Amino acid sequence: MTVVVDLVVPVKSLRSAKTRLRGVAGRADGVHTELVLAMVLDTVLAARATARVGRVLVVTPDSRVNSTLRERGFAVCGEGPVSELNAAYRYGAAQLAATQPAGPARAIGALQADLPALRPADLDTALATAAEHRVYCPDRQKTGTTLLVSAVGEALDPRFGPDSAHAHHVSGARQLTAPVPTLRCDVDTAEDLAMAAELGLGPHTSALLDTLTYAG
Ligand SMILES: Nc1nc2c(ncn2[C@@H]2O[C@H](COP(=O)(O)OP(=O)(O)OP(=O)(O)O)[C@@H](O)[C@H]2O)c(=O)[nH]1
Numbered sequence: 596m597t598v599v600v601d602l603v604v605p606v607k608s609l610r611s612a613k614t615r616l617r618g619v620a621g622r623a624d625g626v627h628t629e630l631v632l633a634m635v636l637d638t639v640l641a642a643r644a645t646a647r648v649g650r651v652l653v654v655t656p657d658s659r660v661n662s663t664l665r666e667r668g669f670a671v672c673g674e675g676p677v678s679e680l681n682a683a684y685r686y687g688a689a690q691l692a693a694t695q696p697a698g699p700a701r702a703i704g705a706l707q708a709d710l711p712a713l714r715p716a717d718l719d720t721a722l723a724t725a726a727e728h729r730v731y732c733p734d735r736q737k738t739g740t741t742l743l744v745s746a747v748g749e750a751l752d753p754r755f756g757p758d759s760a761h762a763h764h765v766s767g768a769r770q771l772t773a774p775v776p777t778l779r780c781d782v783d784t785a786e787d788l789a790m791a792a793e794l795g796l797g798p799h800t801s802a803l804l805d806t807l808t809y810a811g
């Protein structure tokens with residue numbers, strides 16, 4: 596059975612996002628924000644280009660993220676009553692469930708927004724395993740989680756945060772073992788960004804870093 600997966604992608608306020616990356620792209624005002632936004636864009640554009648992906652819903656309190664993504668045709672909503680990552684996933688999943696188009700039941704996927712090297716082929720490989728079981732994709736360090744997909748018609752039950760790979764495992768989700776390096780490469784630190792650059796950054800992040808290099 597081929598399953599369509601609707602994705603929830605939460606994005607924090609740009610000002611407070613990615614503190615561990617601060618300064619990596621330079622000290623100039625606004626550069627950090629531009630880098631975070633470029634990574635979000637590369638992530639969601641790759642997600643939208645993935646065959647098994649149905650809808651993509653971005654959950655964010657940030658007005659710039661909201662307007663930038665709406666301009667590109669993405670669905671965007673606010674965070675709901677609680678400002679916290681798992682709450683944002685649950686809120687987005689509820690919005691998607693409440694507005695599900697007619698047709699076969701879909702799975703819900705929770706995708707992190709910091710995957711600037713993401714390739715649609717890797718995401719599609721991961722989503723191909725979804726249907727009967729809830730599955731999670733550990734990050735490259737094997738401690739965090741970059742993607743969690745519900746079983747069709749069942750709850751997402753997101754447990755993102757420190758050691759989320761373990762938390763997803765003990766909550767009964769199956770670990771994805773497929774070689775999907777661009778889906779595993781979330782970017783929290785300068786070292787992660789270098790690793791993502793080796794895999795091949797998406798066009799927004801790549802263009803921004805090139806501009807900064809030429810600007811010295
Ligand atoms: N909407 C929403 N998104 C969040 C929240 N917390 C984290 N995110 C998003 O979830 C993704 C993964 O979060 P982290 O890797 O912990 O990112 P971060 O908190 O920005 O990074 P650090 O400050 O370095 O810990 C990022 O794309 C964040 O923007 C939240 O409270 N609300």
Ligand SMILES: C=C(OP(=O)(O)O)C(=O)O
Pocket residue numbers: 680734738739740741754755756757758759760781783
């Ligand atoms: C919140 C998470 O992201 P990170 O480890 O990148 O902070 C997670 O992996 O559950």
